[in-house]
Amino acid sequence: MEGGNLVETAVFQASENLLSLIELESQQPVSRCYQCKKCSAGCPVGSMTDLSTSALIRMVQLGDIEMVLNSNRLWLCLSCKTCQARCPNGIDASVVTDVLKTLVMKQGRTPGENRIPIFYRSFMDSVKMTGRLYELGMIGLFKMRSGAYMEDMRLGIKMLRRGKLKFLPERVKNKNQIKAIFQKGGEAK
Ligand code: SF4
Numbered sequence: 291m292e293g294g295n296l297v298e299t300a301v302f303q304a305s306e307n308l309l310s311l312i313e314l315e316s317q318q319p320v321s322r323c324y325q326c327k328k329c330s331a332g333c334p335v336g337s338m339t340d341l342s343t344s345a346l347i348r349m350v351q352l353g354d355i356e357m358v359l360n361s362n363r364l365w366l367c368l369s370c371k372t373c374q375a376r377c378p379n380g381i382d383a384s385v386v387t388d389v390l391k392t393l394v395m396k397q398g399r400t401p402g403e404n405r406i407p408i409f410y411r412s413f414m415d416s417v418k419m420t421g422r423l424y425e426l427g428m429i430g431l432f433k434m435r436s437g438a439y440m441e442d443m444r445l446g447i448k449m450l451r452r453g454k455l456k457f458l459p460e461r462v463k464n465k466n467q468i469k470a471i472f473q474k475g476g477e478a479k
């Protein structure tokens with residue numbers, strides 16, 4: 291077999307693998323997509339993402355793992371499910387996106403949009419510490435980690451004045467249950 295053919299075979303196998311993996315993990319019929327683009331037309335974050343919804347699905351079909359895993363779309367998707375409602379094949383791109391996000395984290399890659407994973411992490415760390423979401427603490431963690439110290443400061447002050455943010459955290463009584471949940475999710479500490 292000539293060198294060119296070998297490369298083509300390897301690319302073909304890699305694309306098959308990505309498509310199979312995503313279909314298996316997401317339980318979505320990604321291979322059925324025929325690029326009608328109805329999902330992209332209704333996506334509320336389409337103007338902010340590097341790939342449209344239909345382009346992401348196409349890249350999964352083609353096995354372009356780099357383009358897919360580096361896309362900021364993975365982190366900006368709102369899980370509003372408009373794409374699923376519009377898709378003639380019932381493909382829920384948000385579930386595909388969730389599987390791809392997990393792959394990014396498992397492979398230790400840098401997310402294509404940095405602040406949203408920082409927000410997720412700060413949210414989960416807050417819940418892990420107290421068993422409930424402590425908004426002020428979560429905002430503090432997020433600002434420290436993202437460097438967005440002054441952003442939304444006025445809004446924060448307004449919310450504090452109106453009692454929408456509590457100064458002190460509420461804690462659940464049985465912290466062991468919370469610990470057990472995180473341990474089950476693979477975050478034992
Ligand atoms: S679920 Fe995500 S991809 Fe689908 S329409 Fe909503 S924001 Fe767009």
Ligand code: SF4
Nearest residue numbers: 323325326327329377
């Ligand atoms: S609506 Fe469905 S079939 Fe059409 S492009 Fe989007 S994912 Fe593909």
